[in-house]
Amino acid sequence: MAVRIVIAPDKFKGSLTAEGVAEHLARGLAAAAPDAELVRVPVADGGDGTVDAALAAGFAPVTATVTGPLGDPVPATFAVGDGHGLGAPGVRTAVVELATASGLGALPRDAGGRPRRDALRATSRGTGELVAAALDAGVRLVVLGLGGSACTDGGTGMLAALGVRFADADGRALPDGGGALGALDRVDLDGLDPRVPGTRFLLASDVDNPLLGPRGAAAVFAPQKGASPADVAVLETGLARWRDRLAAVRPEAAAAADTPGAGAAGGVGFAALGVLGAEARAGIDLVLGLTNLAGLVDGADLVITGEGSLDEQSLGGKAPVGVARLAARAGVPVVAVCGRNELSAAQAAAAGLAAVHPLTEIEPDVARCIAAPGPILETIGARIAATVGTR
Numbered sequence: 001m002a003v004r005i006v007i008a009p010d011k012f013k014g015s016l017t018a019e020g021v022a023e024h025l026a027r028g029l030a031a032a033a034p035d036a037e038l039v040r041v042p043v044a045d046g047g048d049g050t051v052d053a054a055l056a057a058g059f060a061p062v063t064a065t066v067t068g069p070l071g072d073p074v075p076a077t078f079a080v081g082d083g084h085g086l087g088a089p090g091v092r093t094a095v096v097e098l099a100t101a102s103g104l105g106a107l108p109r110d111a112g113g114r115p116r117r118d119a120l121r122a123t124s125r126g127t128g129e130l131v132a133a134a135l136d137a138g139v140r141l142v143v144l145g146l147g148g149s150a151c152t153d154g155g156t157g158m159l160a161a162l163g164v165r166f167a168d169a170d171g172r173a174l175p176d177g178g179g180a181l182g183a184l185d186r187v188d189l190d191g192l193d194p195r196v197p198g199t200r201f202l203l204a205s206d207v208d209n210p211l212l213g214p215r216g217a218a219a220v221f222a223p224q225k226g227a228s229p230a231d232v233a234v235l236e237t238g239l240a241r242w243r244d245r246l247a248a249v250r251p252e253a254a255a256a257a258d259t260p261g262a263g264a265a266g267g268v269g270f271a272a273l274g275v276l277g278a279e280a281r282a283g284i285d286l287v288l289g290l291t292n293l294a295g296l297v298d299g300a301d302l303v304i305t306g307e308g309s310l311d312e313q314s315l316g317g318k319a320p321v322g323v324a325r326l327a328a329r330a331g332v333p334v335v336a337v338c339g340r341n342e343l344s345a346a347q348a349a350a351a352g353l354a355a356v357h358p359l360t361e362i363e364p365d366v367a368r369c370i371a372a373p374g375p376i377l378e379t380i381g382a383r384i385a386a387t388v389g390t391r
Contacts, residue, residue: 010319012308018042028381046204046283047147048099054079066126094134099148101126117226120179128161155271163191181238201278209263217263284322306337324352
């Protein structure tokens, strides 16, 4: 009987999508083992690529034009399908990915093609508009994928798009962006979309940071979004004020600020937990449920996973380790493919990886690996095929 190989990689960020990685690996595998049964299942860990994983699993795309991080209109796609893989069969479900509407990739570009990062002004409003569009489509379960955000507004932009009002001491509506939150005086939840309380929200994230403090949204992530040290202090003050003003009208929400994942996506996690009533889940676990990877792995001879950089962050719940843990329960060996590998052999083995194949074992020039990973992945796929026997 022909061998069956499940190919379940995450994206190589900045280089190739998860689907692209799977496709090139499959080409190499097929060339070396033409009789092998190859099953491609691109995955993600809750950040960018989550919608693509849902679409590859059979969800249908819905596109809407929403407000980008700096106010420009941007097209963004969410996925609609059935909630079976999430334990909610028959429930109309949407997978909404913050990165498509409010992410660094959605920022306008300058004359040199570089993203215009503005940590104080960037907003999550477009993500709220995507949620509203999903509710318009009759969805009653929303998977909100966080990651890759351009904003540090505590999710206030998302909530404003869903009807929450944020005002200063004179009753004037605050402008979007985390830089304005220092002037926040009143939070009015009366206008919150009435469909929200009847909708279940699952928060998919690959980080466990709280909202505030040295591991919080501003201190850890805002510098990646263009924030100077002075900007970080402004954002931290504003997020603390937002927590306090929300607690004044919804006391039970105060605890949400310390919940793991509250600091995800510049504090959008806090807004989802404290106002939308979201349940926090590991992003990779949600995606694996959506894709039914457990069913596909059962009886396979090998699983191939991977991501752009395999390092200590990967051990904290990123896609490759999540895939390896799932495959281990089925007794199926797993190998990883990556752009670069910073794990020791002992760390890789402890994570359930029988082998790790970085692109640099074929092409030592990292720039070439990033620019043209496809042929290198095909070579690695052929090498992996040679190690798998027949059943």
